[in-house]
Amino acid sequence: MLxxxxxxxxxxxxxxxxxxLGDGMFQLLISAEEIAKRVKPGQxxxxxxxxxxxxxxxxxxxxxxxxxxxxxxxxxxxxSGSRLLYERKRGKIDLIGPLGKPFPDPPxxxxxxxxxxxTGIAPLMFYAKYYSLSSFKIIYGLxxxxxxxxxxxxxxxxDNVFICTEDGSFGFKGLVTxxxxxLIEDRYIILEKSMFIICGPLPMLRAFKFLPPERxxxxxxxTMACGFGICMGCAVKSKxxxxxxxxxxxxxxxxxxxxxx
Ligand SMILES: Cc1cc2nc3c(=O)[nH]c(=O)nc-3n(C[C@H](O)[C@H](O)[C@H](O)COP(=O)(O)OP(=O)(O)OC[C@H]3O[C@@H](n4cnc5c(N)ncnc54)[C@H](O)[C@@H]3O)c2cc1C
Ligand code: FES
Numbered sequence: 001m002l003x004x005x006x007x008x009x010x011x012x013x014x015x016x017x018x019x020x021l022g023d024g025m026f027q028l029l030i031s032a033e034e035i036a037k038r039v040k041p042g043q044x045x046x047x048x049x050x051x052x053x054x055x056x057x058x059x060x061x062x063x064x065x066x067x068x069x070x071x072x073x074x075x076x077x078x079x080s081g082s083r084l085l086y087e088r089k090r091g092k093i094d095l096i097g098p099l100g101k102p103f104p105d106p107p108x109x110x111x112x113x114x115x116x117x118x119t120g121i122a123p124l125m126f127y128a129k130y131y132s133l134s135s136f137k138i139i140y141g142l143x144x145x146x147x148x149x150x151x152x153x154x155x156x157x158x159d160n161v162f163i164c165t166e167d168g169s170f171g172f173k174g175l176v177t178x179x180x181x182x183l184i185e186d187r188y189i190i191l192e193k194s195m196f197i198i199c200g201p202l203p204m205l206r207a208f209k210f211l212p213p214e215r216x217x218x219x220x221x222x223t224m225a226c227g228f229g230i231c232m233g234c235a236v237k238s239k240x241x242x243x244x245x246x247x248x249x250x251x252x253x254x255x256x257x258x259x260x261x
C-alpha cells in the first residue's frame with residue numbers, strides 16, 4: 001500500500017533558468033508552487049526530462065532549495081537523462097513530487113555533521129537552511145575547487161564549512177573521509193555528541209562505515225524507476241531482516257545500522 005506521505009499528482013512546472021556551474025554541474029530553477037509549498041529537506045522530485053517517450057523513466061533529483069513557488073536543483077551531467085535536462089533552458093516540465101521521506105527533525109542534544117560529495121551537498125544545504133540549524137558543520141568533498149557561486153551559497157548558510165578537494169585546489173587536499181577522521185582525532189568532532197548525515201556517491205557512503213551506525217544517516221542516490229514504491233527498482237538490503245527496503249518510499253535516508261551498503 002502506498003504511504004500517505006506520497007503525493008503522486010503530476011505537476012506541470014515551468015523552467016525559469018538553467019545555469020552552468022562548471023565541472024559538469026548546473027542549477028535548475030523551476031516554478032512549481034504545489035511542490036515548493038510542500039517539500040521538506042531530503043525529499044526528491046521525479047522529473048520527466050523531456051516531453052517524449054524517451055527516456056521513459058523519470059529521473060529523481062533532491063530539492064536544493066524551495067522558496068515562494070520556486071524549487072531549485074543542483075545536477076551533475078552524467079548520462080542521457082541529466083544531459084537532456086542540462087539542454088532544457090526554458091519551457092514546461094512534467095514533475096511528480098515531493099517524493100520520499102524527509103530527513104529527520106534535527107535533535108537538540110547533538111551536533112549535526114553534514115557531509116556532502118558532489119551534488120550530494122544539495123539536500124544538506126536545504127536541511128541546514130530550512131531548520132535554521134545552529135549547532136552544525138558542513139563538510140564538502142569535491143574533485144576540484146567549487147564554483148564561486150556554489151561556494152557563496154554555502155557560506156550564506158554557515159561559516160562553519162570545510163572544503164576537501166581531491167586535487168588540492170581548495171581547502172584540504174584529499175578525501176573527505178580522511179578529513180573527517182582527522183577532525184575526530186583532533187576532537188573537533190566529538191563522536192559521542194554528533195549525528196552525521198551523508199549524501200554523495202555510493203563509494204563515499206561506504207567509506208564512512210567507521211562512524212557510529214545508530215547516529216549516522218546515509219542518503220541513497222542510486223538507480224530508481226517508478227519512484228513511488230511499486231517496482232522495487234531502488235531496493236536496498238535491510239540489515240535487520242531478510243527484507244529489502246525501498247529507497248523511494250522508506251528512504252532515501254537510512255541509518256547506517258539499517259541497511260547493507
Ligand atoms: C533520491 C535521489 C536523489 C538524487 N538527487 C540528485 C541530485 O540532486 N543531483 C544529481 O545530479 N543527481 C541526483 N540523483 C541521481 C539522478 O537521479 C540520476 O541517477 C543521475 O542524474 C544520472 O542519470 P542520467 O539519466 O544522467 O544517467 P543514465 O546513466 O542515463 O541513467 C542512470 C539511471 O539509470 C536509470 N535507469 C535507466 N534504465 C533503467 C532501468 N531499466 N531500470 C531502472 N533504472 C534505470 C535510472 O533512472 C538512473 O537513475 C539522485 C538520485 C536519487 C535516487
Ligand atoms: S523506484 Fe520503484 S519501488 Fe522505488
